[in-house]
Amino acid sequence: MKLQKKLSLLQKRRWRIRKKVQGTAERPRLAVRFSNKHIYAQCIDDVAGHTLAYASSTNKETEAKANIEGATELGRQIAEKAKAAGIESVVFDRSGRRYHGCVKSFAEAAREGGLQF
Numbered sequence: 001m002k003l004q005k006k007l008s009l010l011q012k013r014r015w016r017i018r019k020k021v022q023g024t025a026e027r028p029r030l031a032v033r034f035s036n037k038h039i040y041a042q043c044i045d046d047v048a049g050h051t052l053a054y055a056s057s058t059n060k061e062t063e064a065k066a067n068i069e070g071a072t073e074l075g076r077q078i079a080e081k082a083k084a085a086g087i088e089s090v091v092f093d094r095s096g097r098r099y100h101g102c103v104k105s106f107a108e109a110a111r112e113g114g115l116q117f
Contacts, residue, residue: 013096021093022046030078030090030117032106034097039066041078041106043087053081071106079113089116 023029028043043053055078057064062077064070082090090110097103111117 010096017093017096021091023091027089027091028052028087029093030082030110030115031093031095032103033095034066034071034102037066039064039071039074039102039106041074043078043082043085043090052087053078053085055081066102068102068105071102072109075106075109076113079110079115083114087115092117 021029023044023046025045025047028045030041030043033040038057040056040058041054042051044051055074056062057066057070057074062073064073092107094103099107107117
C-alpha cells in the first residue's frame with residue numbers, strides 16, 4: 001500500500017512537470033531516468049515525437065553504474081552525442097527527482113560537455 005502511494009505521487013510529479021516542460025527541434029528536452037542499476041538519458045523533440053540523441057549505462061563500452069560517478073560519465077556522453085547531432089541548448093527534465101546527488105552530477109557534467117540549460 002505504501003509503495004503504491006509513493007509510485008502514484010511520483011507519477012503525478014512527472015505529469016505535472018511534463019505539462020510545463022516541452023522540447024522542440026531547436027531546444028529538445030533532455031530527459032534523464034534513474035533505475036536502481038542503470039541510467040538512461042535522451043534528447044527528445046516532443047513536437048515531432050523523435051529521439052535526437054540517446055545514451056545509457058546499459059551499453060557494453062560504458063562502465064557507468066547508477067551512482068554519482070556513473071551519472072557524471074553519462075552526462076559527458078550525452079553532451080558529446082547531442083553536440084554531434086547539432087544540439088546546443090536543451091530543456092532539462094529531471095523526471096520528478098530532486099536536483100541533488102546523481103541528478104546534479106549528471107547535469108553539471110552535461111553543462112561541462114557544452115550543453116546549455
